[in-house]
Amino acid sequence: MIPVTKTFLPPQEEYNSYVKRAWDKVWLTNRGELTIELEEKLKNFLDVSNIIITNNGTIPIQIALKLFGKGGEIITTPFSYVATSAAIVWENCTPVFVDIHPDYLTIDETKIEAAITPKTTAILATHVFGNPCDVAAIEKIAKKHNLKVIYDAAHCFGVTYNNESIFNFGDVSTCSFHATKLFHTGEGGAMFCNDADYHQLYYSHNFGHNGPLAFHGLGINAKISELQAAMGLAIFPYMNHIIDERKKVVDFYNNKLNFNTVQALKIRENTEWNYSYYPVILDSEETLLKVLDALAIENIIPRRYFYPSLNTIEYTKGEKMPISESIASRILCLPLYVGIPETDLENIVQIINTQTLQ
């Protein structure tokens, strides 16, 4: 089978050498030395002011919403993974959707102000597929209306915008280190923030602990285990290799797909992208289903990222979002991972080019 992605695994002995350290110390969690070492390495690699590693990429969104959403209305994107909207509803906030830009697929910043009400507390936008939102415009709106900005940057490992880590924008950015992501710890994630919010977020991810017997507000358990940190440390040396190899696959698709019949993602100007996904937008859902069937015959299984448009999910009770709904019905993410054979890429391109012409 050729899946949409394949987990990158380091040589097992390299993973084992980190696990042995946890074994020797008999220390498996509670921010052990492997977790702290990984945080330090990632902080330098990503060039961020602060990082708190968490046990997945959803809980940091929830923590940020708990602290800054305060049960209010959250301006958000309908085009993202379901975790973005679900976190809002889970935290007893109300999602207020704003439609997306048809090329960048990120929230349309020109439509945000019209959706703000006295109940709005925050903006939660996704840098979808690692493509940055218009962070400058969003910051301006947030300042004007005294709103917090949370970025779901689950897809953004290594992305820079205007030569700065994309994680440094907004009040809080979150990332996912799920096994399907560029950098991973099996399950895992992180939140990034400025100095002013760091302690509050840090306490929140560890039950609110401020010392063994003291508490600083409400908290939850969002800690990673040392076994997960070991995976991150073992993968870390391969990050540049992973990004380089993924770039080769993206270049292949860019050179070979017929862009008269498929639309590619437009990466925002001044972005150093991470080649995290290869979405193609087809002319109709009918064509998409035809392409899926033709690929399935060859055991090629891309994914309908992201479908459905989140405003159409029963519990979000969203208004109509014509652009997001249209894109969600026609978008497909193509197989993209380290080691995918060129013959498979040839096959994928040939099927898509043929099917979209008919």
Ligand SMILES: Cc1ncc(COP(=O)(O)O)c(C=O)c1O
């Ligand atoms: C945009 C987006 N946000 C949040 C998440 C949630 O991350 P996790 O699976 O690590 O909880 C994902 C996961 O794929 C995602 O794609």
